[in-house]
Amino acid sequence: MEAYCDLEVDVNGEEIFIVDTKIIAQYSGKIAKLFGKSNSTTGKLKVIFHDFPGGAEGFEVMLRYCYNNGTTDIRPPNLILAHCAAQFMEMKESVSGGVNLLERTEKSMREMSYWTWPDLLIALKQCQNLVLIKDSYAVLEKCLDSLVARLVFPIEASPCLSSSSPDSSGFRFSCDSKSTESIKTNSSRSTWWFEDLLFLSPMLVEMLVKSMLSRKFDHVVISRFLLFYHKAKFSTATTDEKRKIIEMVIDVHFTMDHSSVSFKTLFGILRITWGLNISKCSRNKLENMIGAQLDQATLDNLLVPSPYGISYLYDVNLVLRFLKAFLNRRTCLATPIRMRKVASLIDLYIAEIAPDPCLKPSKFLALATALPDSARDSYDELYHAMDMYLEVHSGLSEEERLKICCGINYKKLSAEARLHLSHNKKFPSKSAVEALIFKQSKLKDILHVTPSTTSSTGSPCSSSDAREGGRKDKTSEQVVLYAGNFDTSADNEKLRAHLQGMQWRVIELEKVCRKMQTQMTKMAKSKASGCSYARSLPKLCS
Structure with missing residues (x-):
């Protein structure tokens, strides 16, 4: 032989x-x-x-x-x-x-559909070792399909072979190898197979989930398995293996129903990625999923330190990307209630970052104007943050201050905030005048002051008074329109004189407003004694 x-x-x-x-x-x-x-x-x-x-x-x-x-x-x-x-x-x-x-x-x-659960696992392990061989994918897909078909009908499944599971998983299993009845009756029977599939590589886990999704497998159970797999494998994995695992978890979750995983879990994954050089595509997917649930976030979630090399104290760009993802949902799930929650959260965030001396006006304004006007019922908190920002950044030009103040809807300021603004020298004149004009018009509505009714002093308004009031209103509107935009150079003396005359009228307007404050005080008497415009300082100032 x-x-x-x-x-x-x-x-x-x-x-x-x-x-x-x-x-x-x-x-x-x-x-x-x-x-x-x-x-x-x-x-x-x-x-x-x-x-x-x-x-x-x-x-x-x-x-x-x-x-x-x-x-x-x-x-x-x-x-x-x-x-x-x-x-x-x-x-x-x-x-x-x-x-x-x-x-x-x-x-x-x-005949693979008739195999026992242990036989399927053995075959799957062999497939994983041969996954790079030409034409082996067809065999692997058949094996995965048979395994998923067994999981879809857990009553027919065999018990898992292992006897314990990692404590870090947060799940408890019943894997009695002597009887399948324990699986059928146990409340966690939908997760009994988690530990048996820990030997799979990230690539095979992704293939397994795709097969599950094609069979309408429960997305919540899939998400739990992915998190279990991540926790169990991470402790012994190398840096490169950790990167592959976390990218797989992110990419697979992105293809599923985003409600199957909570905001807290997604943000926990984000914190893990800070130490790993994951791909830009996976990072964008994760940030989009987090942004879609931004109304579930807290202020502490958003106070993320800036990456190395960025002068800002907090990562403002990250929050802006969250906002973009929240507003760009294809399914349009940003209901008015959710929008108001996010607006309230962002106002708190802006107040926290306002004292940062390195925060540029463009970033501050981008945050202040990111949400539509309908998201806020009141702009008081934003005004408070803006006031603090202008105090810290006292060296801003008039043009920069005007741009920042454009982020406020003055009609949605409370009477208290408008009064504070009218005496706030940190704000440019245009904003102060606009607030005064609105306050005056609001008080006139309350007191029913019109050309044909009585004045605030009780005397009938004469036609000359009405005409004068009309001229004042018109002049005031011109101030709002043109303040800060005049060319006061030497060859524009006429405009200079006109501007001075308008400024004089503004002073007159302030006198009228002070006279009418008495009426407004009576209306706010119930809360005037215990109310002040003081606000708690942000963490940066504490």
């Missing part, structure tokens, strides 16, 4: 087999092509395989088939190895006829 062993086969550098060329060539098309016509008697032939599927173990399965006259015991533990080896060696029918190895393995795989 030894004289016929004329072929030396080096399998992936793992092991060397000495075989009979004629016997192998009867079943292997690959060997027949290479050595079928060789008549060499001077020495042994040699072939080196660098990518044999399953390595030495897979080659040995194929040899048993050849040396047993085309018969071998094909069982789940060796089915995948035999199938991939048969494909690689181009197995064919022997001279005596019969079913070749490739056909036999394909027939066995069609």
